[in-house]
Amino acid sequence: MEVVICKDYDEVSLKAARVVADLVHARPDAVLGFATGSSPMGLYRELARLHKEEALDFSKASSFNLDEYCGLASDHPQSYRYFMNKELFDHINLPVEKTRVPSGTAEDWPAQCAEYEQQIADAGGIDLQVLGIGSDGHIAFNEPGSSLGSRTRLVYLTEQTIADNSRFFEKQEDVPRTAISMGVGSILEARQCVVVASGANKSPALAAAVEGPITCMITASALQLHPDTIIFCDEDAASQLTMREYYNWIQQQKQADKTT
Ligand code: F6R
Numbered sequence: 001m002e003v004v005i006c007k008d009y010d011e012v013s014l015k016a017a018r019v020v021a022d023l024v025h026a027r028p029d030a031v032l033g034f035a036t037g038s039s040p041m042g043l044y045r046e047l048a049r050l051h052k053e054e055a056l057d058f059s060k061a062s063s064f065n066l067d068e069y070c071g072l073a074s075d076h077p078q079s080y081r082y083f084m085n086k087e088l089f090d091h092i093n094l095p096v097e098k099t100r101v102p103s104g105t106a107e108d109w110p111a112q113c114a115e116y117e118q119q120i121a122d123a124g125g126i127d128l129q130v131l132g133i134g135s136d137g138h139i140a141f142n143e144p145g146s147s148l149g150s151r152t153r154l155v156y157l158t159e160q161t162i163a164d165n166s167r168f169f170e171k172q173e174d175v176p177r178t179a180i181s182m183g184v185g186s187i188l189e190a191r192q193c194v195v196v197a198s199g200a201n202k203s204p205a206l207a208a209a210v211e212g213p214i215t216c217m218i219t220a221s222a223l224q225l226h227p228d229t230i231i232f233c234d235e236d237a238a239s240q241l242t243m244r245e246y247y248n249w250i251q252q253q254k255q256a257d258k259t260t
Contacts, residue, residue, distance in 0.1 A: 001210060001223060002230045003247040005238045009198040012232045013042025016130070016196050019230065021050050023128050023192075028060040031120075033129030033187075034088070035066050035140070036080045037165075039196045040130050041087055048091035062098035064120055066131075066140035066187070069176040070154065072104040078168055079104055102152070102180040113152040113180060120186070129190035133197050136160045137205040137218030141181035144217045150183030184222045193229040195220070200236040207240035 006012045020043070023030050034040070050056035065080060072079035081101040089099055100119060106112035120126060131139050136158055142150060143158045156178055157165075166172040187193070197206050209220035210231065223229045238244055 001226075002250075003210060003238070003241065003243075004230065004232050004251055005241075005244060005248055006232055006234050008234050009042055012196050012198055012234050013040075013046050016040075016043045016194050016232045017046035017050065019192075019194050020047060020128060020130070021056055024056060024058060024061060027127065028057060030061050030127045031123045031125065032061055032063040033066065033126040033190055034063055034084060035130050035132050036083045036087075037132045039132030039198065043130065043196055044088040044091075047088065051092040056092075058092045058094035061094055062123055063094060063100065064116075064123070064126060064182075065099075065101040066129075067179050067181040068102040068104045070104055070109075070178040070180060071176050074101070074104070076104075078174075104176075104180070106180075109154045109180065113154070116152045116180075116182075117186065126190040128192045128194060129187055131187070131193055131195045131220075131223075133195060133202055133205050133209060133220045134161055135164055135201050135205055137208055137220050139184065139187060139195075139220045139223070141179045142184045142187075142219040144219070146184055146216055146219050148188075148214070148216055148219070148222045149185040151186050152180065152182045155179055155181045184219050188222060188226055190226075191228065193223055193226055195223070195229065195231040195233075197231065197233040197237040199234070200239060202233070202237040203240040206231070206233060206237050207242070211242060 068080045074081035084101060102116055136144055141155045162175045166175050169175050208218045212221055214221045214224050
């Protein structure tokens with residue numbers, strides 16, 4: 001894992017967006033994996049800006065989202081489909097029919113999950129997966145105890161995640177208890193993972209994910225097994241990383257190597 005410690009959330013967002021943009025330039029038909037939540041909002045804002053002001057072209061790309069709440073239709077303001085349209089898809093030229101978010105209202109969850117996995121495989125797999133990290137160390141909605149080999153499936157959210165995400169809802173009781181989520185195993189198959197993390201409330205989870213043992217109790221720790229994961233975090237999120245100075249030193253060396 002490469003850890004890039006940034007001065008603030010804006011720098012996290014700009015640097016992560018640069019990685020996505022470089023891929024889209026190099027491979028216009030890239031298959032992108034997107035996450036929702038607060039963490040990638042700045043990244044999406046920057047992609048929208050790059051599209052508008054620098055003609056970053058998504059017309060040949062396609063995308064898959066990590067998860068969706070069960071019970072919320074796509075036009076529900078708290079659904080992840082709604083979030084993605086509002087935060088990103090409405091502002092770039094990624095054809096909407098090539099954007100996939102699991103349905104929150106499917107009649108047959110196992111069939112839908114199997115179909116989602118098949119659609120990812122048919123697309124040739126995900127080239128770059130954007131990820132946030134939950135305060136309990138989850139990626140997508142793979143809560144503590146999820147199998148590290150898990151695939152897309154129906155999951156039950158922890159009380160911690162329900163409380164964390166209640167800020168988007170009128171009241172905590174409105175937060176759905178279940179979701180459809182890509183599994184840890186599905187995520188690990190993405191060719192590249194880009195994690196964005198900011199704020200002190202993420203620091204224990206980030207430290208456990210990067211420097212702790214690989215464990216189903218912190219599903220983000222499975223990314224230690226991934227050959228190409230880059231983590232962009234701000235100083236607050238990085239505050240409990242014991243190897244912080246080493247990660248900074250690596251980035252300084254890389255910068256120096258570029259300029260010589
Ligand atoms: C959402 C998702 C979640 C979030 C995580 C962090 O699609 O996959 O794993 O990334 O819960 O959420 P925020 O960014 O809101 O702190």
